[in-house]
Amino acid sequence: MAWTKVASLKALKAQQKMKVEYQGVSVLLAMVHNKPYAINNQCPHMKASLYEGTIEDECVVCKAHGAKINLTNGLIERKAKILFISMPTKKTKTYMLKVEGDEISIQ
Numbered sequence: 427m428a429w430t431k432v433a434s435l436k437a438l439k440a441q442q443k444m445k446v447e448y449q450g451v452s453v454l455l456a457m458v459h460n461k462p463y464a465i466n467n468q469c470p471h472m473k474a475s476l477y478e479g480t481i482e483d484e485c486v487v488c489k490a491h492g493a494k495i496n497l498t499n500g501l502i503e504r505k506a507k508i509l510f511i512s513m514p515t516k517k518t519k520t521y522m523l524k525v526e527g528d529e530i531s532i533q
C-alpha cells in the first residue's frame with residue numbers, strides 16, 4: 427500500500443496535534459514523546475472529534491465524556507462516562523506513519 431504525505435513534522439511539533447484527511451477519514455495526528463502518532467479522529471464512543479480533546483501522556487482524552495484512548499495502539503485506557511456510568515468504548519484504529527525529513531506520510 428502506498429504512503430500518502432499528510433503533514434509537515436515541523437508544523438505538528440509546533441501545534442502538538444492536528445487533523446488531516448486520509449482516504450476520506452478524519453485522522454488525528456499527535457506528538458507523543460517527540461514522535462508522531464495517528465489515530466481515527468472519531469471517538470469510538472459517540473463519534474466526537476478527538477482533536478477537540480486533550481493530550482495526556484501518550485493518550486487523548488475525549489472532551490465529550492472523558493474516554494481516554496492510547497494514541498500509540500488505540501486501546502481504551504479509561505471508558506467514557508455519562509452520569510457516573512461507564513459506557514462501552516471499543517478500541518479505535520491507528521495508522522502507520524513514516525517520517526522523511528520534514529514530511530509525515532501515512533499508510
Ligand code: FES
Binds near residue numbers: 472473474491
Ligand atoms: S464521544 Fe468520546 S467519550 Fe463519548
